[in-house]
Amino acid sequence: xxxxxxxxxxLPTVMGEQFKxxxxxxxxPPNALEICLESFSGPLDLLLYLIRKENIDILELDVxxxxxxxxxxxELMDSLKxxxxxxxxxxxxxxxxxxxxxxxxxxxxxxxxxxxxASLIKRLQEYKRFKTxxxxxxxxxxxxxxxFIASAKAPKFEEPYNSEVIISKEELFxxxxxxxxxxxxxxSHLIDFEELSTKERIQILLDLLKKTNIISFSKTLKQPEGKxxxxxxLLASLELAKDGYIxxxxxKSEELFIKSIRSI
Amino acid sequence: xxxxxxxxxxxxxxxxxxxMRLSEIKNxxxxxxxxxxxxxxxxxxxxxxxxxxxxxxxxxEVASGFRLQIKQKHSASLSILWNEKSxxxxxxxxxxxxIIAYKQPVTRGDIEDIRGITVSTRIIRSLLERNxxxxxxxKDVPGRPAxxxxxxxxxxxxxxxxxxxxxxxPEREEVEEKNLLTQAV
Numbered sequence: 001x002x003x004x005x006x007x008x009x010x011l012p013t014v015m016g017e018q019f020k021x022x023x024x025x026x027x028x029p030p031n032a033l034e035i036c037l038e039s040f041s042g043p044l045d046l047l048l049y050l051i052r053k054e055n056i057d058i059l060e061l062d063v064x065x066x067x068x069x070x071x072x073x074x075e076l077m078d079s080l081k082x083x084x085x086x087x088x089x090x091x092x093x094x095x096x097x098x099x100x101x102x103x104x105x106x107x108x109x110x111x112x113x114x115x116x117x118a119s120l121i122k123r124l125q126e127y128k129r130f131k132t133x134x135x136x137x138x139x140x141x142x143x144x145x146x147x148f149i150a151s152a153k154a155p156k157f158e159e160p161y162n163s164e165v166i167i168s169k170e171e172l173f174x175x176x177x178x179x180x181x182x183x184x185x186x187x188s189h190l191i192d193f194e195e196l197s198t199k200e201r202i203q204i205l206l207d208l209l210k211k212t213n214i215i216s217f218s219k220t221l222k223q224p225e226g227k228x229x230x231x232x233x234l235l236a237s238l239e240l241a242k243d244g245y246i247x248x249x250x251x252k253s254e255e256l257f258i259k260s261i262r263s264i
Numbered sequence: 265x266x267x268x269x270x271x272x273x274x275x276x277x278x279x280x281x282x283x284m285r286l287s288e289i290k291n292x293x294x295x296x297x298x299x300x301x302x303x304x305x306x307x308x309x310x311x312x313x314x315x316x317x318x319x320x321x322x323x324x325e326v327a328s329g330f331r332l333q334i335k336q337k338h339s340a341s342l343s344i345l346w347n348e349k350s351x352x353x354x355x356x357x358x359x360x361x362x363i364i365a366y367k368q369p370v371t372r373g374d375i376e377d378i379r380g381i382t383v384s385t386r387i388i389r390s391l392l393e394r395n396x397x398x399x400x401x402x403k404d405v406p407g408r409p410a411x412x413x414x415x416x417x418x419x420x421x422x423x424x425x426x427x428x429x430x431x432x433x434p435e436r437e438e439v440e441e442k443n444l445l446t447q448a449v
Binding site for chain 2: 043045058086088091126128129130133134135136138140141143146147148150151152
């Protein structure tokens, strides 16, 4: 049914030598080689190609035959790891549906029901119109491909460069000294972070509590540490309270007291 | 014919490297103190065309006006000189621009209906970058898809003056449903 004609294949020439026979180890089926060489712009393009190859009119579309060929092509593309657009698969499903409907006995066609192929044929015909015209437009003379515009090149309007700039030594000196004395914005500044470690603070608090059983929070603070010192001390006390070493007591007064639990 | 006008028009066309309308030529010349009529400029262009008969140059009227070109028979040597080829245009792109040209304004969906395949963003972007198409508005349907039309540049690039200068779209073949049915089985 599929009359692939090997003689129509254009055999490639490799390093000046023409291949007379297809290599045995070529895994692409020979009848597919021809198809592969073409690139299709879509499933309708592929269908038109298959129809043209059979040398039949669109109206005489043999869906059964075309579907087989179409699926063969899709499988081949898949095996070659070509990424196929989903639209190709949609077309495969459409063809399969038409094919199955055509296989029903003729009597089962309702009088009102149209030929299952009609919609596909219409789409093919419409697509063919635009495919034909696009091929005509593609060969129309196109700028920069088939013809060129005559034009004087626009001049480069650059700032005129005057090589004979006269500069006095005083001017030169003032420029140089200005450059030398320019503040050095590039020098990097290193910002030192004062490290206050909570761990260390816990130890300090424990040492303090060894001497005295209870101490007011404010007395554990050191003036130069400022707010950060308060935060770290508070964190340290909370940590100790959580682990059950100390008790934090705040009576009616504002003052917070740290009381050692162990030593009691 | 006043050679001054003739040469001034030639200089403008040669220098601009793009199509110029008669009115633009007239206005530019007026700014240099050369007052003319549109008819005089048209006459100048006709005279230039005559002058160019035996040269490598020609004047082509395209959608955006008159343009000075190198005759097509010299393109081969220029291609060698510049050693550059204009980017190849894919089949898919040509199909897309053709559908837009004959059915404009169209949405992507309209193009996809005819081509039977998703229109890639790459193609639309490429056409927009070439300035062959532009968005003319949005279709008043859900999603408000962009409507595309061809531009003057598209016609300019193909040496055309009007959209009607494009080749004629083949007639739609009528499908007779009854005929189909008899052949169907």
